[in-house]
Amino acid sequence: MKLFSDAAIADLRKKQAEWEEKELAAALKGRAEERSDYQTECGIPLKRVYTAADVADIPADELGFPGAYPFVRGVYPTMYRGRPWTIRQVAGFGNPEATNRRYKYMIETGQTGLSTDFDLPTLLGLDSDDPMAFGEVGRVGVAIDTIEDIERLFDGIDLEKISVSLTINPSAWVIYAMFISVAEQRGCDLTKLAGTLQADPLKEYVAQKEWIYPVRQAVRLLRDMIVYSTKVTPKINPISLSGYHLSDVGGNAIQEIAFIMAFTIAYCEEVIAAGMDIDDFAPRLSFFFISHQDFFEQICKFRAARRVYAKVMSERFKAKKPESMRLRVHVQTAAMSLTKVEYHNNLMRTAIQALGAVLGGCQSMHTNGLDEAFAIPTEEAMKLAIRTQQIIRDEINVTSVVDPLGGSYFVERLTWDMEREIWKVLDEVDQLGGAVKLVEDGWFQQKLADSAYAIFKKIDSGEKISVGVNRYVDENARALDAEIHPYDEQCTQLQIDRLNAVRAKRDTALVQRLLKELKEQARSSDVNLLPKTIELAKARATLGEICGALREVWGAYEEPMIV
Template structure:
């Protein structure tokens, strides 16, 4: 069933043709439009006006109702009327104690969920005393070497009562093991733990460029994590498929969704092949997308993504549970849109992007600090970022109506057009052999590189506007003084001292034995590596030791040449 009758649509088309021949033509003759053609950031052409005729061919079932298939209008039936999105500002720097202090400040300010960034050595599976870690310990995230560091990180925080997101990828299974070990040490009920690991390996190879192992062993580790978590920590999301990072390296909105859906298909196929039913793990898959500058494109992107995901789960994997088809999204505003020049403009950029995420139906959100173009945000910048979300949530009455833009001729048409283009990409990925194969060949990487080049050409030419940078530039403003978050120079030595103490106090014979057992298990694709990893972290093996044991089995990753 369509939304409008054929007679009504024909009448609208006739009236629009008359308007174009008369009022519009007369105005264009005296006041021409600024551009010859208009389009969204991802290249979908935009008409000057949308009417019922533009949605005449869209089935009414594509729109549906919130919380019901195909979930276009929202993931849940009541959306923000029943539960506002989670304010989940990311934090992570220095030693665990420093990040723990920031956590507590943000909770006092009104944050409702915790999110953790880890430093580069932790992401790459290196201990803080590894020569390759020099100069990077605690610099762009918190340093974690042993289970004791995770205990310090969440000191005084009840993990049964607050949701915790862990932005970790190549070494995600080790951090998960430490998190579980800490919870057990404190006597928590593991079935009450809530939160999310990022743990998305394929996007690392195509975007964020943080990896340890070749592609297929990395996917195997994710498979093991998903299968173990589904049974042990059933309320914790073992993966957040991260389109944000694809956009952050220059991918457009269509690529962000289409590529991530291709990765989702690949992961689901791996877990199903290992013997698990789609409905036993799909409800805990979660997603992480960007809210970027093209306001309506971003809103429609979220709506189209929900519909595509629901159809993949229903039609391709034959999921039966509604929660298996419900795409749940954490959103972060666009860090790459922030500028050092006139950096206070970043407040307005972030507020508008955050509103777009809300109108698009996100489940949790991080709003960037106005000083993030310089360094880790200060406490004041983080408070303003939290206040941005609170003002949207509490002051402007935008949460009272579910999907308030639903039914807009423009929004529904653009949602439909974006969905159509996403399916085209997914069909091409399937024809070329699937996501894992194309990651290994560098196909996704090339597409993102091409998109980034096209975007930066537009910025350089001024076609893509950045206020204060390439348009409305104030030559007299100079460089405003910015107070940035300081780096603790003692961070590295403290972590090294702790590592030395752990290696002195623990049973090194037991650690050596368990590492050998882990390496042996890794040679078989049929053994889940999580139980042995949990044994290792409880024995106080370090993150670097665990990751190194598997590196000796699987080797390291070599990136294909991208031209």
């Protein structure tokens, strides 16, 4: 079904031609436009004006209604009328008690979900007393070594009543094992636990560069966690496919969505091969995207992603449940857009990006602190970030109408064009052998490197404007006048002392026996490693011991050369 008749479109095109010949031509004689090649950040050409003629070839059923296939207008029928997005500011630094205090402060300020950053040693599966961890313990996230650290991290927090996001990837299965073990010890009903693990291994190899094992073994660990969590903790999302990090290293909007959809396909194929039906686990897949600077491009990106995902699930994997086709998205505003010079400008950048995420239909959001270009945000910066979301939600009346930009000639055309470009990339990935192979080959890494180079060339030349940095520069502005969150120099020794205390009181023979059994299971691709990992967590094995056991069996990843 077409939205407009052929006759109406022909008449409109005739009238537009007359307008261009008269009014537009006269205006251009008096004042030329600033440039001739307007386009989105990802390179899609932009017309001067959009009319019904620009959407005449888009079938009406490709738009649909909120909460109905293909979900372009939103994943739920009532969207923010029924439930606002979750305010989920990330926190994580120092020892578990410090992060716990920040949790409680943010809950008092109005945060509605918890999100945790972990330090680099934890991400890489190293204990705090490992020589490789020196200088990094608790610096960019919270340090976790044993199950007792998880107990401290969530002290006084009801895990059945608040959702918890864990930003952890290579060692995600160990943190998950510790988390549900703590919940069990508290007597929680595991079916009531809600939250998300990031746990996206492929994006680590192409973007964030935090890995432990070779690619296929890392995907196997994710498979085990999806299979296990689907049955045991059905309200926990076992993965958040993270396009944010692809963008953060220079990927454009098309690459962000297309690459993540390629990874989604690879993960689904892996889990299906393990014997699960797509409708058994797809409803718990979740996504993490960036809301960047090109306002309308980002809004259309979210809308196009929902339609692509719905089609992938329904047409490629033959999903039957609507929940399997709903692309649920956590959004973070763009850290790479923040500046040290005139850092107060970051408040405005973040507010506009957050509004774009809301108009794009996100389900939860983190807004960056104005001082995050320097360090972990201070409490005051975090409060302002939460207030940004509260003002958008409660003051400006944008949540009253579902998909308020739906039907805009420009928005629908750009959504359609972006979708077409995403499908082109997915077709190319299929033709070249699939996502896992291309990660191993370095194909995605090369594409992101090329995109990043092109972006930074534009910044250096001034073609891409950064206010206060390469345009409207205040020569008297100073970059280092912000109050910086302090690093706890005692954190490392505290964690080491705790590790020694745990090792002294645990049953070491039991831990060694369980580690040996874990290594034996790892040699078979058919065994799920989660039950044994949970046994190890309860026995007070350390994160480094568990991750190190599999490193002995599988080896470590070596990155291909990217030129």
